[in-house]
Amino acid sequence: MPSGVVERAGTGDLVTRSTVDVGAVGTALRDAAPDLVVGVVETVLVFGALFLIDPLLGSVAVACLPVVALGVRWYRKRARTAYLAQGEATSAVAEGMSATAEGARTVEAYGLARARTAATDHDVDVVYRARYRTLALRLRVYLCIDVAHRGAHVLVVVVGGLMAFQGALTVGEVAAASLYAWQLADPLSRLAQWLELVEGSVASLARVAGVEAAPPPVTAAEPADDRIRLAGVRFAYVPGRDVLHGIDLDVRPGEHLALVGPSGAGKSTVGRLIAGIERPGAGEVLLGGVPVADLDPVARGGLVVLVTQEHHVFRGTLRDNLAIAAPDADDAALRSALSAIGWTDPPDLDAPLDDLPPDRAQLLAMARVVLRDPHTVILDEATSVLDPRTARAAEQALAAVLKGRTVIAIAHRLHTAHDADRVAVVEHGRITELGSHTELLAAGGLYARLWRSWHG
Numbered sequence: 001m002p003s004g005v006v007e008r009a010g011t012g013d014l015v016t017r018s019t020v021d022v023g024a025v026g027t028a029l030r031d032a033a034p035d036l037v038v039g040v041v042e043t044v045l046v047f048g049a050l051f052l053i054d055p056l057l058g059s060v061a062v063a064c065l066p067v068v069a070l071g072v073r074w075y076r077k078r079a080r081t082a083y084l085a086q087g088e089a090t091s092a093v094a095e096g097m098s099a100t101a102e103g104a105r106t107v108e109a110y111g112l113a114r115a116r117t118a119a120t121d122h123d124v125d126v127v128y129r130a131r132y133r134t135l136a137l138r139l140r141v142y143l144c145i146d147v148a149h150r151g152a153h154v155l156v157v158v159v160g161g162l163m164a165f166q167g168a169l170t171v172g173e174v175a176a177a178s179l180y181a182w183q184l185a186d187p188l189s190r191l192a193q194w195l196e197l198v199e200g201s202v203a204s205l206a207r208v209a210g211v212e213a214a215p216p217p218v219t220a221a222e223p224a225d226d227r228i229r230l231a232g233v234r235f236a237y238v239p240g241r242d243v244l245h246g247i248d249l250d251v252r253p254g255e256h257l258a259l260v261g262p263s264g265a266g267k268s269t270v271g272r273l274i275a276g277i278e279r280p281g282a283g284e285v286l287l288g289g290v291p292v293a294d295l296d297p298v299a300r301g302g303l304v305v306l307v308t309q310e311h312h313v314f315r316g317t318l319r320d321n322l323a324i325a326a327p328d329a330d331d332a333a334l335r336s337a338l339s340a341i342g343w344t345d346p347p348d349l350d351a352p353l354d355d356l357p358p359d360r361a362q363l364l365a366m367a368r369v370v371l372r373d374p375h376t377v378i379l380d381e382a383t384s385v386l387d388p389r390t391a392r393a394a395e396q397a398l399a400a401v402l403k404g405r406t407v408i409a410i411a412h413r414l415h416t417a418h419d420a421d422r423v424a425v426v427e428h429g430r431i432t433e434l435g436s437h438t439e440l441l442a443a444g445g446l447y448a449r450l451w452r453s454w455h456g
Protein backbone atom coordinates (compact mmCIF):
# COMPACT_ATOMS: atom_id res chain seq x y z
CA MET A 1 0.00 0.00 0.00
CA PRO A 2 1.41 3.47 -0.83
CA SER A 3 2.74 5.19 2.27
CA GLY A 4 0.59 8.25 1.49
CA VAL A 5 -2.50 6.06 1.92
CA VAL A 6 -1.09 4.53 5.12
CA GLU A 7 -0.33 7.97 6.55
CA ARG A 8 -3.79 9.27 5.78
CA ALA A 9 -5.56 6.17 7.07
CA GLY A 10 -3.60 6.23 10.30
CA THR A 11 -2.20 3.39 12.34
CA GLY A 12 -5.30 3.00 14.51
CA ASP A 13 -7.61 2.55 11.55
CA LEU A 14 -5.37 0.01 9.84
CA VAL A 15 -4.82 -1.90 13.07
CA THR A 16 -8.57 -1.99 13.78
CA ARG A 17 -9.34 -3.18 10.26
CA SER A 18 -6.70 -5.88 10.35
CA THR A 19 -7.55 -7.13 13.85
CA VAL A 20 -11.15 -6.38 14.91
CA ASP A 21 -12.62 -6.55 11.39
CA VAL A 22 -10.62 -9.58 10.29
CA GLY A 23 -11.69 -11.26 13.55
CA ALA A 24 -15.35 -10.45 12.91
CA VAL A 25 -15.20 -11.89 9.39
CA GLY A 26 -13.44 -15.00 10.74
CA THR A 27 -16.11 -15.54 13.42
CA ALA A 28 -18.90 -15.14 10.85
CA LEU A 29 -17.32 -17.61 8.44
CA ARG A 30 -16.75 -20.11 11.26
CA ASP A 31 -20.10 -19.84 13.06
CA ALA A 32 -22.68 -18.47 10.65
CA ALA A 33 -22.69 -21.16 7.95
CA PRO A 34 -23.22 -24.19 10.28
CA ASP A 35 -25.79 -22.26 12.30
CA LEU A 36 -27.65 -21.23 9.18
CA VAL A 37 -27.81 -24.80 7.89
CA VAL A 38 -29.03 -26.15 11.25
CA GLY A 39 -31.59 -23.32 11.56
CA VAL A 40 -32.99 -23.84 8.03
CA VAL A 41 -33.21 -27.64 8.45
CA GLU A 42 -34.93 -27.25 11.83
CA THR A 43 -37.46 -24.73 10.43
CA VAL A 44 -38.27 -26.95 7.43
CA LEU A 45 -38.77 -29.97 9.72
CA VAL A 46 -41.06 -28.05 12.10
CA PHE A 47 -43.21 -26.74 9.23
CA GLY A 48 -43.21 -30.23 7.69
CA ALA A 49 -44.46 -31.71 10.97
CA LEU A 50 -47.20 -29.04 11.22
CA PHE A 51 -48.32 -29.74 7.64
CA LEU A 52 -48.34 -33.45 8.40
CA ILE A 53 -50.61 -32.92 11.41
CA ASP A 54 -52.92 -30.73 9.37
CA PRO A 55 -52.26 -28.62 6.23
CA LEU A 56 -54.41 -25.78 7.66
CA LEU A 57 -52.26 -25.61 10.82
CA GLY A 58 -49.13 -25.65 8.64
CA SER A 59 -50.52 -22.77 6.53
CA VAL A 60 -51.44 -20.79 9.65
CA ALA A 61 -47.88 -21.15 10.95
CA VAL A 62 -46.42 -20.21 7.54
CA ALA A 63 -48.43 -16.97 7.77
CA CYS A 64 -45.86 -15.73 10.27
CA LEU A 65 -43.06 -15.89 7.72
CA PRO A 66 -43.94 -12.66 5.81
CA VAL A 67 -43.63 -10.77 9.12
CA VAL A 68 -40.15 -12.21 9.58
CA ALA A 69 -39.27 -11.42 5.95
CA LEU A 70 -40.48 -7.82 6.31
CA GLY A 71 -38.52 -7.35 9.54
CA VAL A 72 -35.36 -8.81 8.03
CA ARG A 73 -35.72 -6.63 4.93
CA TRP A 74 -36.17 -3.54 7.07
CA TYR A 75 -33.10 -4.48 9.13
CA ARG A 76 -30.85 -5.27 6.18
CA LYS A 77 -31.63 -1.93 4.53
CA ARG A 78 -30.19 -0.09 7.53
CA ALA A 79 -27.71 -2.49 9.07
CA ARG A 80 -24.84 -2.20 6.56
CA THR A 81 -24.52 1.58 6.97
CA ALA A 82 -24.88 1.32 10.73
CA TYR A 83 -22.20 -1.36 11.05
CA LEU A 84 -19.87 0.58 8.74
CA ALA A 85 -20.35 3.65 10.92
CA GLN A 86 -19.64 1.52 13.99
CA GLY A 87 -16.43 0.21 12.40
CA GLU A 88 -15.33 3.73 11.48
CA ALA A 89 -16.07 4.99 14.98
CA THR A 90 -14.08 2.13 16.53
CA SER A 91 -11.17 2.94 14.22
CA ALA A 92 -11.34 6.60 15.21
CA VAL A 93 -10.95 5.68 18.89
CA ALA A 94 -7.95 3.47 18.11
CA GLU A 95 -6.52 6.18 15.85
CA GLY A 96 -6.94 8.89 18.51
CA MET A 97 -5.44 6.70 21.24
CA SER A 98 -2.44 5.74 19.12
CA ALA A 99 -1.85 9.39 18.13
CA THR A 100 -1.97 10.39 21.80
CA ALA A 101 0.42 7.60 22.76
CA GLU A 102 2.82 8.42 19.90
CA GLY A 103 2.76 12.11 20.75
CA ALA A 104 2.88 11.58 24.53
CA ARG A 105 5.84 13.92 24.96
CA THR A 106 4.22 16.71 22.96
CA VAL A 107 0.99 16.19 24.89
CA GLU A 108 2.93 16.53 28.15
CA ALA A 109 5.09 19.45 26.98
CA TYR A 110 2.13 21.54 25.81
CA GLY A 111 -0.26 20.48 28.56
CA LEU A 112 -2.63 18.90 26.05
CA ALA A 113 -3.80 16.13 28.36
CA ARG A 114 -7.22 17.70 28.91
CA ALA A 115 -7.75 18.40 25.21
CA ARG A 116 -6.70 14.87 24.26
CA THR A 117 -8.96 13.40 26.94
CA ALA A 118 -11.85 15.49 25.61
CA ALA A 119 -11.10 14.32 22.06
CA THR A 120 -11.04 10.69 23.24
CA ASP A 121 -14.29 11.20 25.16
CA HIS A 122 -15.84 12.55 21.98
CA ASP A 123 -14.60 9.56 19.96
CA VAL A 124 -15.91 7.15 22.59
CA ASP A 125 -19.23 8.99 22.55
CA VAL A 126 -19.42 8.50 18.77
CA VAL A 127 -18.73 4.76 19.25
CA TYR A 128 -21.41 4.63 21.94
CA ARG A 129 -23.95 6.21 19.62
CA ALA A 130 -22.94 3.98 16.71
CA ARG A 131 -23.24 0.87 18.89
CA TYR A 132 -26.53 2.10 20.28
CA ARG A 133 -27.83 2.44 16.73
CA THR A 134 -26.85 -1.12 15.75
CA LEU A 135 -28.26 -2.39 19.05
CA ALA A 136 -31.55 -0.58 18.40
CA LEU A 137 -31.75 -2.13 14.93
CA ARG A 138 -31.09 -5.58 16.38
CA LEU A 139 -33.69 -5.11 19.09
CA ARG A 140 -36.31 -4.24 16.51
CA VAL A 141 -35.58 -7.21 14.29
CA TYR A 142 -35.55 -9.51 17.37
CA LEU A 143 -38.88 -8.05 18.39
CA CYS A 144 -40.28 -8.62 14.93
CA ILE A 145 -39.15 -12.25 14.88
CA ASP A 146 -40.48 -12.75 18.40
CA VAL A 147 -43.89 -11.34 17.47
CA ALA A 148 -43.99 -13.55 14.35
CA HIS A 149 -43.12 -16.68 16.28
CA ARG A 150 -45.53 -16.01 19.15
CA GLY A 151 -48.20 -15.01 16.66
CA ALA A 152 -47.73 -18.30 14.81
CA HIS A 153 -47.96 -20.19 18.10
CA VAL A 154 -51.15 -18.43 19.16
CA LEU A 155 -52.73 -18.93 15.73
CA VAL A 156 -51.87 -22.67 15.74
CA VAL A 157 -53.36 -23.09 19.25
CA VAL A 158 -56.54 -21.09 18.43
CA VAL A 159 -57.16 -22.66 15.01
CA GLY A 160 -56.18 -26.11 16.34
CA GLY A 161 -58.50 -25.66 19.34
CA LEU A 162 -61.44 -24.71 17.08
CA MET A 163 -60.75 -27.69 14.87
CA ALA A 164 -60.62 -29.96 17.97
CA PHE A 165 -64.03 -28.61 19.06
CA GLN A 166 -65.36 -29.46 15.62
CA GLY A 167 -63.81 -32.93 15.89
CA ALA A 168 -61.47 -32.38 12.93
CA LEU A 169 -58.38 -32.91 15.16
CA THR A 170 -57.68 -34.75 18.41
CA VAL A 171 -56.50 -32.86 21.49
CA GLY A 172 -53.21 -34.77 21.22
CA GLU A 173 -52.68 -33.50 17.66
CA VAL A 174 -53.37 -29.91 18.72
CA ALA A 175 -50.96 -30.28 21.65
CA ALA A 176 -48.29 -31.69 19.33
CA ALA A 177 -48.87 -28.86 16.81
CA SER A 178 -48.62 -26.31 19.63
CA LEU A 179 -45.28 -27.78 20.76
CA TYR A 180 -43.94 -27.77 17.19
CA ALA A 181 -45.03 -24.15 16.69
CA TRP A 182 -43.31 -23.22 19.94
CA GLN A 183 -40.14 -24.91 18.71
CA LEU A 184 -39.94 -22.37 15.86
CA ALA A 185 -38.56 -19.95 18.47
CA ASP A 186 -35.16 -21.60 18.39
CA PRO A 187 -34.35 -21.55 14.65
CA LEU A 188 -35.93 -18.11 14.20
CA SER A 189 -33.93 -16.54 17.01
CA ARG A 190 -30.84 -18.25 15.61
CA LEU A 191 -31.69 -16.62 12.29
CA ALA A 192 -31.80 -13.24 14.04
CA GLN A 193 -28.39 -13.78 15.64
CA TRP A 194 -27.00 -14.99 12.37
CA LEU A 195 -28.31 -11.89 10.63
CA GLU A 196 -26.55 -9.69 13.15
CA LEU A 197 -23.30 -11.59 12.71
CA VAL A 198 -23.50 -11.53 8.93
CA GLU A 199 -24.40 -7.85 8.63
CA GLY A 200 -21.61 -6.94 11.05
CA SER A 201 -19.11 -9.08 9.23
CA VAL A 202 -20.16 -7.93 5.75
CA ALA A 203 -19.39 -4.38 6.93
CA SER A 204 -16.11 -5.65 8.40
CA LEU A 205 -15.34 -7.45 5.16
CA ALA A 206 -15.94 -4.23 3.25
CA ARG A 207 -13.48 -2.47 5.57
CA VAL A 208 -10.89 -5.26 5.22
CA ALA A 209 -11.41 -5.29 1.45
CA GLY A 210 -10.99 -1.52 1.57
CA VAL A 211 -7.45 -2.06 2.82
CA GLU A 212 -6.83 -4.45 -0.05
CA ALA A 213 -8.45 -2.14 -2.57
CA ALA A 214 -6.46 0.88 -1.50
CA PRO A 215 -3.41 0.28 -3.75
CA PRO A 216 -3.89 1.95 -7.10
CA PRO A 217 -3.72 -0.04 -10.31
CA VAL A 218 -0.19 -1.03 -11.20
CA THR A 219 0.95 -0.54 -14.76
CA ALA A 220 2.87 -3.18 -16.63
CA ALA A 221 4.63 -0.47 -18.66
CA GLU A 222 8.37 -0.07 -18.14
CA PRO A 223 9.91 3.42 -17.99
CA ALA A 224 11.71 4.10 -21.26
CA ASP A 225 14.52 6.08 -19.59
CA ASP A 226 15.43 7.98 -16.40
CA ARG A 227 13.73 11.25 -17.31
CA ILE A 228 11.34 12.84 -14.84
CA ARG A 229 8.60 15.07 -16.14
CA LEU A 230 5.91 16.96 -14.30
CA ALA A 231 3.25 18.53 -16.50
CA GLY A 232 0.39 20.67 -15.20
CA VAL A 233 0.53 18.97 -11.80
CA ARG A 234 -2.08 19.95 -9.27
CA PHE A 235 -2.46 18.29 -5.91
CA ALA A 236 -4.64 18.60 -2.81
CA TYR A 237 -4.35 16.79 0.52
CA VAL A 238 -7.85 17.99 1.37
CA PRO A 239 -10.34 17.89 -1.53
CA GLY A 240 -10.84 21.33 -3.00
CA ARG A 241 -7.77 22.86 -1.33
CA ASP A 242 -4.95 22.57 -3.87
CA VAL A 243 -1.45 22.98 -2.49
CA LEU A 244 0.13 22.66 -5.95
CA HIS A 245 -1.39 24.79 -8.70
CA GLY A 246 0.13 23.53 -11.96
CA ILE A 247 3.75 22.48 -11.70
CA ASP A 248 5.73 21.96 -14.92
CA LEU A 249 9.23 20.59 -14.50
CA ASP A 250 11.67 18.45 -16.48
CA VAL A 251 14.51 16.85 -14.59
CA ARG A 252 17.38 15.63 -16.73
CA PRO A 253 19.07 12.33 -15.87
CA GLY A 254 22.12 12.91 -13.68
CA GLU A 255 21.11 16.48 -12.88
CA HIS A 256 21.25 17.89 -9.34
CA LEU A 257 18.18 20.04 -8.84
CA ALA A 258 17.47 22.00 -5.68
CA LEU A 259 13.94 22.96 -4.67
CA VAL A 260 13.90 26.06 -2.49
CA GLY A 261 11.17 28.33 -1.22
CA PRO A 262 9.24 29.43 1.82
CA SER A 263 7.90 26.95 4.35
CA GLY A 264 4.63 25.41 3.23
CA ALA A 265 5.21 26.33 -0.44
CA GLY A 266 4.83 22.72 -1.56
CA LYS A 267 8.44 21.49 -1.96
CA SER A 268 8.00 18.28 0.02
CA THR A 269 4.75 17.60 -1.80
CA VAL A 270 6.57 17.83 -5.14
CA GLY A 271 9.12 15.35 -3.73
CA ARG A 272 6.39 12.95 -2.63
CA LEU A 273 4.74 13.12 -6.06
CA ILE A 274 8.02 12.41 -7.86
CA ALA A 275 8.62 9.48 -5.48
CA GLY A 276 5.16 8.14 -6.42
CA ILE A 277 3.91 8.32 -2.81
CA GLU A 278 1.12 10.65 -3.86
CA ARG A 279 -0.60 10.77 -7.21
CA PRO A 280 -1.50 14.11 -8.80
CA GLY A 281 -5.09 15.33 -8.76
CA ALA A 282 -4.52 16.72 -12.27
CA GLY A 283 -1.61 16.65 -14.70
CA GLU A 284 1.04 13.95 -14.79
CA VAL A 285 4.21 12.94 -13.04
CA LEU A 286 6.11 10.71 -15.44
CA LEU A 287 9.19 8.60 -14.99
CA GLY A 288 10.55 7.55 -18.34
CA GLY A 289 7.13 8.33 -19.83
CA VAL A 290 5.17 6.21 -17.31
CA PRO A 291 3.03 7.67 -14.48
CA VAL A 292 5.31 7.08 -11.51
CA ALA A 293 2.48 6.36 -9.03
CA ASP A 294 1.26 3.53 -11.30
CA LEU A 295 4.58 1.68 -11.18
CA ASP A 296 4.81 -1.42 -9.03
CA PRO A 297 5.98 -0.08 -5.63
CA VAL A 298 8.83 -2.57 -5.36
CA ALA A 299 10.11 -1.82 -8.85
CA ARG A 300 9.65 1.91 -8.28
CA GLY A 301 11.80 1.73 -5.14
CA GLY A 302 14.65 0.50 -7.35
CA LEU A 303 14.31 3.62 -9.53
CA VAL A 304 13.43 6.50 -7.21
CA VAL A 305 14.03 6.75 -3.47
CA LEU A 306 12.84 9.48 -1.16
CA VAL A 307 15.19 10.05 1.77
CA THR A 308 13.64 12.03 4.61
CA GLN A 309 14.79 12.84 8.10
CA GLU A 310 12.86 9.86 9.45
CA HIS A 311 15.22 6.91 9.39
CA HIS A 312 13.36 3.99 10.74
CA VAL A 313 15.40 1.23 12.31
CA PHE A 314 13.41 -2.00 12.39
CA ARG A 315 13.80 -4.48 15.21
CA GLY A 316 16.40 -6.99 14.24
CA THR A 317 20.01 -7.07 13.13
CA LEU A 318 22.00 -4.75 10.87
CA ARG A 319 21.69 -7.43 8.19
CA ASP A 320 17.87 -7.45 8.53
CA ASN A 321 17.81 -3.68 8.27
CA LEU A 322 20.00 -3.61 5.18
CA ALA A 323 18.21 -6.55 3.56
CA ILE A 324 15.08 -4.40 3.35
CA ALA A 325 16.77 -2.60 0.46
CA ALA A 326 18.37 -5.64 -1.17
CA PRO A 327 17.06 -8.99 0.06
CA ASP A 328 19.49 -10.93 -2.14
CA ALA A 329 22.66 -8.99 -1.31
CA ASP A 330 25.50 -11.11 0.09
CA ASP A 331 27.80 -10.12 2.95
CA ALA A 332 30.36 -8.61 0.58
CA ALA A 333 27.70 -6.35 -0.98
CA LEU A 334 26.42 -5.30 2.47
CA ARG A 335 29.93 -4.47 3.69
CA SER A 336 30.76 -2.63 0.48
CA ALA A 337 27.62 -0.47 0.89
CA LEU A 338 28.65 0.35 4.46
CA SER A 339 32.14 1.32 3.44
CA ALA A 340 30.84 3.35 0.46
CA ILE A 341 29.09 5.69 2.86
CA GLY A 342 32.08 5.85 5.18
CA TRP A 343 30.65 3.76 8.05
CA THR A 344 33.98 2.46 9.18
CA ASP A 345 32.98 0.84 12.50
CA PRO A 346 29.61 -0.84 11.87
CA PRO A 347 28.36 -3.37 14.41
CA ASP A 348 28.43 -7.03 13.52
CA LEU A 349 25.96 -7.77 10.71
CA ASP A 350 24.15 -10.31 12.89
CA ALA A 351 24.17 -8.37 16.16
CA PRO A 352 20.77 -6.99 17.24
CA LEU A 353 20.53 -3.24 16.67
CA ASP A 354 19.47 -1.63 19.92
CA ASP A 355 18.99 2.12 20.18
CA LEU A 356 20.96 3.15 17.15
CA PRO A 357 21.91 6.84 17.56
CA PRO A 358 20.42 9.24 14.95
CA ASP A 359 23.69 9.72 13.04
CA ARG A 360 24.11 5.93 12.69
CA ALA A 361 20.44 5.55 11.73
CA GLN A 362 21.09 8.10 8.99
CA LEU A 363 24.12 6.15 7.77
CA LEU A 364 21.96 3.04 7.76
CA ALA A 365 19.39 4.85 5.61
CA MET A 366 22.11 5.87 3.17
CA ALA A 367 23.56 2.37 3.02
CA ARG A 368 20.07 1.21 2.08
CA VAL A 369 20.03 3.73 -0.78
CA VAL A 370 23.41 2.44 -2.02
CA LEU A 371 22.09 -1.12 -1.91
CA ARG A 372 18.84 -0.24 -3.64
CA ASP A 373 20.84 1.69 -6.26
CA PRO A 374 18.06 3.93 -7.66
CA HIS A 375 18.84 6.31 -10.53
CA THR A 376 17.07 9.15 -8.69
CA VAL A 377 17.31 10.23 -5.06
CA ILE A 378 14.98 12.81 -3.56
CA LEU A 379 16.39 14.34 -0.41
CA ASP A 380 13.96 15.98 1.98
CA GLU A 381 15.61 17.63 4.99
CA ALA A 382 18.07 14.75 4.90
CA THR A 383 20.62 16.30 7.24
CA SER A 384 18.71 19.03 9.02
CA VAL A 385 18.13 17.18 12.32
CA LEU A 386 21.77 16.51 12.98
CA ASP A 387 24.25 18.72 14.77
CA PRO A 388 26.68 20.50 12.40
CA ARG A 389 29.57 18.08 13.02
CA THR A 390 27.43 15.03 12.40
CA ALA A 391 25.70 16.75 9.51
CA ARG A 392 29.06 17.31 7.81
CA ALA A 393 29.94 13.61 8.16
CA ALA A 394 26.50 12.72 6.86
CA GLU A 395 26.93 15.07 3.91
CA GLN A 396 30.17 13.35 3.00
CA ALA A 397 28.38 10.02 3.12
CA LEU A 398 25.61 11.57 1.10
CA ALA A 399 28.01 12.79 -1.56
CA ALA A 400 29.16 9.18 -2.01
CA VAL A 401 25.57 8.02 -2.22
CA LEU A 402 24.51 10.67 -4.72
CA LYS A 403 27.39 10.34 -7.13
CA GLY A 404 26.18 9.49 -10.62
CA ARG A 405 22.48 9.77 -9.73
CA THR A 406 19.77 12.30 -10.46
CA VAL A 407 19.26 14.27 -7.26
CA ILE A 408 16.28 16.40 -6.30
CA ALA A 409 17.18 18.11 -3.05
CA ILE A 410 14.55 19.94 -1.03
CA ALA A 411 17.03 22.49 0.18
CA HIS A 412 16.65 24.15 3.53
CA ARG A 413 20.14 25.55 3.47
CA LEU A 414 21.05 27.64 0.49
CA HIS A 415 24.52 26.21 0.03
CA THR A 416 22.81 23.02 -1.21
CA ALA A 417 21.13 25.16 -3.85
CA HIS A 418 24.42 26.88 -4.65
CA ASP A 419 26.03 23.50 -5.42
CA ALA A 420 23.12 22.24 -7.53
CA ASP A 421 23.05 22.33 -11.36
CA ARG A 422 19.69 24.10 -11.30
CA VAL A 423 17.47 25.64 -8.68
CA ALA A 424 13.66 25.69 -8.76
CA VAL A 425 11.97 28.23 -6.52
CA VAL A 426 8.59 27.01 -5.27
CA GLU A 427 6.15 29.64 -4.02
CA HIS A 428 2.49 29.06 -3.17
CA GLY A 429 2.43 25.76 -5.02
CA ARG A 430 4.00 27.09 -8.22
CA ILE A 431 7.51 27.16 -9.67
CA THR A 432 8.26 30.84 -9.99
CA GLU A 433 11.96 30.71 -10.87
CA LEU A 434 14.07 28.05 -12.54
CA GLY A 435 17.73 28.24 -13.50
CA SER A 436 21.28 27.92 -12.26
CA HIS A 437 22.40 29.68 -9.10
CA THR A 438 24.17 32.35 -11.17
CA GLU A 439 21.18 32.88 -13.47
CA LEU A 440 18.77 33.25 -10.56
CA LEU A 441 21.09 35.66 -8.77
CA ALA A 442 21.25 37.75 -11.93
CA ALA A 443 17.46 37.62 -12.29
CA GLY A 444 17.12 39.40 -8.94
CA GLY A 445 14.01 37.52 -7.81
CA LEU A 446 13.11 35.71 -4.57
CA TYR A 447 16.13 33.42 -4.79
CA ALA A 448 18.50 36.37 -5.13
CA ARG A 449 16.85 38.07 -2.14
CA LEU A 450 17.07 34.87 -0.04
CA TRP A 451 20.71 34.39 -1.02
CA ARG A 452 21.63 37.97 -0.16
CA SER A 453 19.84 37.90 3.17
CA TRP A 454 21.46 34.54 3.96
CA HIS A 455 24.88 36.02 3.18
CA GLY A 456 24.14 39.11 5.24
Ligand SMILES: Nc1ncnc2c1ncn2[C@@H]1O[C@H](COP(=O)(O)OP(=O)(O)OP(=O)(O)O)[C@@H](O)[C@H]1O
Pocket residue numbers: 237238243261262263264265266267268269270
Ligand atom coordinates in the same frame (compact mmCIF):
# COMPACT_ATOMS: atom_id res chain seq x y z
N1 LIG B 1 -0.44 15.44 5.20
C1 LIG B 1 -0.92 16.65 4.95
N2 LIG B 1 -2.23 16.91 5.09
C2 LIG B 1 -2.75 18.12 4.82
N3 LIG B 1 -2.01 19.17 4.41
C3 LIG B 1 -0.68 18.98 4.25
C4 LIG B 1 -0.07 17.72 4.52
N4 LIG B 1 1.25 17.84 4.28
C5 LIG B 1 1.45 19.11 3.88
N5 LIG B 1 0.30 19.79 3.87
C6 LIG B 1 0.10 21.20 3.47
O1 LIG B 1 0.52 21.31 2.12
C7 LIG B 1 1.20 22.54 1.92
C8 LIG B 1 2.57 22.24 1.31
O2 LIG B 1 3.31 21.50 2.27
P1 LIG B 1 4.77 21.00 1.98
O3 LIG B 1 5.22 20.20 3.16
O4 LIG B 1 4.84 20.36 0.65
O5 LIG B 1 5.58 22.38 1.94
P2 LIG B 1 7.14 22.62 2.04
O6 LIG B 1 7.44 23.68 1.06
O7 LIG B 1 7.89 21.34 1.90
O8 LIG B 1 7.27 23.16 3.53
P3 LIG B 1 8.46 22.98 4.57
O9 LIG B 1 9.62 23.70 3.98
O10 LIG B 1 7.95 23.65 5.80
O11 LIG B 1 8.68 21.51 4.72
C9 LIG B 1 1.27 23.22 3.28
O12 LIG B 1 0.24 24.16 3.33
C10 LIG B 1 1.02 22.11 4.26
O13 LIG B 1 0.37 22.60 5.39
